[in-house]
Amino acid sequence: MASLKHRIAFAAAGVVTAAQAATIGLVLYVAEGDAEARAMERLAIGSRVVADYMETHKAQLELTVNVLASDFAFRSAVASFDLPTVTSALRNHANRIAANQAILVGVDGFTIASAPRHVELSREVWKDVVDSRTTLATLGDTASLHQVVVTPVRAPDVIGWVVMGFRIDDALAVQLRNLTGMEVSFVSRRADETYASSLMPSANGLHDRSTSFFTRVDQLTNDGVMPQLLLQLSRDDALAGYYALSRSMMVLGALAVCFAVAIAAFSSNRITRHLKSLADAARRISAGDYGSPVAIRSNDEVETLADALSTMQAGIAERERQIRRQATHDALTGLPNHEQAVTILDARMRDGGAPFAAIVLHIHGLHEINSSLGLEVGDAVIGSVARRLAHEVRAENHIARIADNRFLVVSEERDPGAIEALGARLRDEFEVLSVGGDIQVGLSLQIGVAEFPAHARDAATLVRKAWGASLEASTTKGGMAFFNVDRDAQHKRRLTIMRDIKAAVLDDQLSLVYQPKYDVRTDRIGGVEALLRWHHPTLGAVPVTEFIEVAEQTRNIGRLTRWVLRRALAQASGWRQRGMQLTVAVNVSAHDLTDVDFPQYVRTVLAEHGLSGQTLELEVTEGALVYDLPRVRRTLEALHALGVRIFIDDFGTGFSSLAQLRDLSVHALKIDRSFVMRLDEGNTHIVRSTIDLGHALDLEVVAEGVEDEIAVNKLISWGCDHLQGYYFAKPLAPDELEAYLARSMATVSHLPVRRS
Numbered sequence: 011m012a013s014l015k016h017r018i019a020f021a022a023a024g025v026v027t028a029a030q031a032a033t034i035g036l037v038l039y040v041a042e043g044d045a046e047a048r049a050m051e052r053l054a055i056g057s058r059v060v061a062d063y064m065e066t067h068k069a070q071l072e073l074t075v076n077v078l079a080s081d082f083a084f085r086s087a088v089a090s091f092d093l094p095t096v097t098s099a100l101r102n103h104a105n106r107i108a109a110n111q112a113i114l115v116g117v118d119g120f121t122i123a124s125a126p127r128h129v130e131l132s133r134e135v136w137k138d139v140v141d142s143r144t145t146l147a148t149l150g151d152t153a154s155l156h157q158v159v160v161t162p163v164r165a166p167d168v169i170g171w172v173v174m175g176f177r178i179d180d181a182l183a184v185q186l187r188n189l190t191g192m193e194v195s196f197v198s199r200r201a202d203e204t205y206a207s208s209l210m211p212s213a214n215g216l217h218d219r220s221t222s223f224f225t226r227v228d229q230l231t232n233d234g235v236m237p238q239l240l241l242q243l244s245r246d247d248a249l250a251g252y253y254a255l256s257r258s259m260m261v262l263g264a265l266a267v268c269f270a271v272a273i274a275a276f277s278s279n280r281i282t283r284h285l286k287s288l289a290d291a292a293r294r295i296s297a298g299d300y301g302s303p304v305a306i307r308s309n310d311e312v313e314t315l316a317d318a319l320s321t322m323q324a325g326i327a328e329r330e331r332q333i334r335r336q337a338t339h340d341a342l343t344g345l346p347n348h349e350q351a352v353t354i355l356d357a358r359m360r361d362g363g364a365p366f367a368a369i370v371l372h373i374h375g376l377h378e379i380n381s382s383l384g385l386e387v388g389d390a391v392i393g394s395v396a397r398r399l400a401h402e403v404r405a406e407n408h409i410a411r412i413a414d415n416r417f418l419v420v421s422e423e424r425d426p427g428a429i430e431a432l433g434a435r436l437r438d439e440f441e442v443l444s445v446g447g448d449i450q451v452g453l454s455l456q457i458g459v460a461e462f463p464a465h466a467r468d469a470a471t472l473v474r475k476a477w478g479a480s481l482e483a484s485t486t487k488g489g490m491a492f493f494n495v496d497r498d499a500q501h502k503r504r505l506t507i508m509r510d511i512k513a514a515v516l517d518d519q520l521s522l523v524y525q526p527k528y529d530v531r532t533d534r535i536g537g538v539e540a541l542l543r544w545h546h547p548t549l550g551a552v553p554v555t556e557f558i559e560v561a562e563q564t565r566n567i568g569r570l571t572r573w574v575l576r577r578a579l580a581q582a583s584g585w586r587q588r589g590m591q592l593t594v595a596v597n598v599s600a601h602d603l604t605d606v607d608f609p610q611y612v613r614t615v616l617a618e619h620g621l622s623g624q625t626l627e628l629e630v631t632e633g634a635l636v637y638d639l640p641r642v643r644r645t646l647e648a649l650h651a652l653g654v655r656i657f658i659d660d661f662g663t664g665f666s667s668l669a670q671l672r673d674l675s676v677h678a679l680k681i682d683r684s685f686v687m688r689l690d691e692g693n694t695h696i697v698r699s700t701i702d703l704g705h706a707l708d709l710e711v712v713a714e715g716v717e718d719e720i721a722v723n724k725l726i727s728w729g730c731d732h733l734q735g736y737y738f739a740k741p742l743a744p745d746e747l748e749a750y751l752a753r754s755m756a757t758v759s760h761l762p763v764r765r766s
């Protein structure tokens with residue numbers, strides 16, 4: 011990629027070069043044309059000069075030749091045909107007037123005498139000569155041109171003609187060159203013969219008419235050999251001025267280009283240097299460095315741009331400051347938010363700071379204020395709370411708003427009593443809080459405290475623990491709770507169970523154990539109760555009551571019940587196929603009884619395994635009956651219609667009324683194991699009356715938690731219909747149960763007591 015600097019320099023050089031080339035080209039073109047025109051003019055002038063010279067020369071010659079022709083002695087010699095005298099006179103005269111040839115021609119046109127050489131004029135030449143009276147002609151030798159002057163010799167009639175020829179030779183040509191300043195040549199019409207020339211014989215200018223010379227050709231005569239006059243100006247000489255001009259223009263042009271390139275390079279250098287500074291500044295800004303100013307002094311647009319960049323930098327810095335503040339501070343109170351509070355506390359903890367307590371204040375009543383008095387009042391209350399806290403705490407960075415209705419206060423107070431006192435003060439203050447004007451509201455506080463370094467070494471954990479304690483505070487006197495390690499572990503365990511309960515169903519971490527139920531009337535194990543077990547990957551065996559409670563709260567119980575139902579009925583069907591007729595009891599929760607689809611589900615699963623409703627017993631706690639009674643009743647009726655029997659589990663611990671029990675489609679009561687396990691006087695009373703009551707309502711009675719022989723005997727004697735407990739067997743895995751059953755079938759009675 012060509013840099014901007016180079017591109018500007020190239021462009022400037024290109025433009026200037028092109029402009030210079032165009033100007034120089036045009037000027038030189040015009041100058042050359044002008045020089046040529048002037049050369050041609052000079053040639054024309056030269057031509058006239060030569061013509062004048064020839065004319066003058068001819069006039070002089072005529073004068074001298076006339077003198078000879080009128081010389082008496084000469085005329086007499088011609089008349090007397092005295093040839094030696096004539097020849098001698100011709101020679102003398104020729105010598106005297108520097109003619110190269112003299113010829114006497116008779117009136118008949120024949121040559122009579124000639125000198126110094128003997129020349130015989132042909133008739134054509136003679137005719138040409140005599141017709142034009144004086145002209146240029148080759149005399150004797152075709153290679154030599156002469157200026158010819160003809161004069162009659164009269165005595166008194168014309169008795170002959172004297173022809174004088176003056177050779178046109180190189181000397182004349184040189185003389186003419188000196189006169190005209192140009193090369194002069196006399197050539198034959200077709201230029202096959204050069205009669206005379208000022209050019210050196212070696213110079214080939216004659217043949218090279220166009221390239222080295224400007225040439226003008228004049229026809230000298232129209233008769234005879236028709237010689238031509240060639241005037242030539244050396245192109246180099248003629249154009250010398252033009253060449254000098256073009257050289258200087260070239261130099262000037264080159265200088266202009268160099269100058270332009272230098273200027274362009276200089277200014278592009280300057281611009282690119284500025285641009286680079288601007289780009290550096292932009293990069294700095296993008297990297298978040300707003301401190302260095304964008305200072306470029308150049309008095310042009312670059313400076314304007316730099317100023318704009320500076321303004322932008324300041325704008326971005328300000329906005330970023332605002333955004334950062336918004337991200338770290340609560341807009342309403344201007345207090346640090348949760349994240350910022352954690353950052354501040356972390357820094358404090360890292361520095362090995364002094365111990366402190368994180369106090370989370372959970373403010374109750376805000377939602378009610380928002381919904382009844384409006385958000386504006388709610389906001390005013392929060393503002394007022396923040397001010398009160400600030401007034402109370404009086405230290406910077408010691409208060410934060412970490413959630414809608416939660417504030418964090420940091421106290422350096424070491425004494426728990428002092429922290430409690432602070433909490434009490436705040437609770438009192440917020441009990442009646444006036445919010446501008448005459449609005450007064452009442453807020454209640456739940457306060458949780460966690461301490462650094464005792465409870466956590468990082469701020470997020472510390473705040474979380476204080477927050478957790480604030481949740482516990484509802485149950486404490488004074489609405490304040492300090493973080494408790496045990497409670498925290500319990501919370502974590504509960505969270506793990508919540509998180510993993512779905513996976514337990516899907517990943518097959520669940521299993522069922524079965525506890526036999528002894529039927530007093532038939533003296534055999536008539537059925538089993540299916541009890542759920544969960545082996546968690548990290549927690550190990552989780553007590554069933556613990557995760558059932560979580561499942562109920564997290565609305566996962568339906569999922570679990572269905573899993574148990576499916577597994578238990580599959581098991582029952584398996585046993586049935588192997589000749590073991592056992593009823594299976596499955597525990598269900600209140601939620602299942604309000605689930606309108608539940609009976610249909612039970613029906614489907616029974617049908618899938620080809621089992622009748624009598625195979626299944628559902629155990630429902632008393633508590634489950636109090637929710638949405640009409641709906642529960644419908645469910646129970648639907649189940650009853652399937653032949654499924656309903657047992658009231660843990661009977662005696664709840665508050666179900668007799669009237670309710672009579673109304674509902676219930677089959678049996680299962681006396682809670684707490685009564686059965688300890689049959690003291692009071693419990694005996696309860697158990698016996700429960701048995702009687704059940705029978706009175708036409709219900710069967712089951713005793714669970716039967717642990718010893720004494721209890722067995724008592725319960726049988728009181729008329730209890732079914733017994734269940736460790737005395738018979740603990741809940742057993744399916745294969746254990748089968749082994750157990752096989753063992754007990756072999757005995758006469760299923761009652762271990764009778765076996766002994």
Ligand code: C2E
Pocket residue numbers: 525540541542554555558571574596597598599629659660683687714715716717734735736737741
């Ligand atoms: P539950 O329905 O009353 O079950 C009887 C509980 O008493 C069982 O405890 C059983 O192991 C225990 N038990 C039986 N005989 C004796 C005895 O002689 N002495 C003593 N000390 N205990 C005895 P488990 O298995 O821990 O179950 C506790 C409770 O968890 C069950 O009480 C039931 O309410 C619930 N539960 C168990 N499985 C399920 C289930 O699949 N679904 C639902 N919704 N609840 C279940």
Ligand code: MG
Pocket residue numbers: 539597629659
């Ligand atoms: Mg039960």
Ligand code: MG
Pocket residue numbers: 659660680682683714
């Ligand atoms: Mg029970």
